[in-house]
Amino acid sequence: MTKADLIDSLAKRFELPRQRAEEIVGGLFDDICAALKNSEKVNISGFGTFSVSHRKGRTGRNPKTGEAIEIAPSRAAKFKAGKTLKESLS
Numbered sequence: 001m002t003k004a005d006l007i008d009s010l011a012k013r014f015e016l017p018r019q020r021a022e023e024i025v026g027g028l029f030d031d032i033c034a035a036l037k038n039s040e041k042v043n044i045s046g047f048g049t050f051s052v053s054h055r056k057g058r059t060g061r062n063p064k065t066g067e068a069i070e071i072a073p074s075r076a077a078k079f080k081a082g083k084t085l086k087e088s089l090s
Helices: 003-013 018-037 083-089
Strands: 042-044 048-055 058-061 068-071 074-081
Touching: 003 018, 018 042, 018 048
Parallel strands: none
Antiparallel strands: 042 048, 048 074, 058 068
C-alpha cells in the first residue's frame, strides 16, 4: 500500500473529499516526524511505537578497496510493532 492508496482508502471509508483525506494523512505524518526530530517516542496503542535510534560513530571498511573509513554518528527511525498488530498477522 502506498501513501496514495492510504489516502484513497481513507477518503472512501469516511466519505471525505480526496484533498481533505490527503491533508489528514499528511498532518499525521508531519506530527510523527516532528516528534521523532525531537527524539520523542510516538506510541500508537495496539499498532506500535516509533522511536529514534542513536548510532555511534565507528570505523568501517570500503568493501571494494578494503580501505578504512570513518562512519559518522547518526540517528535513524525505528518501529516496534504492538501486540495487536503482531497478533493480527499470525
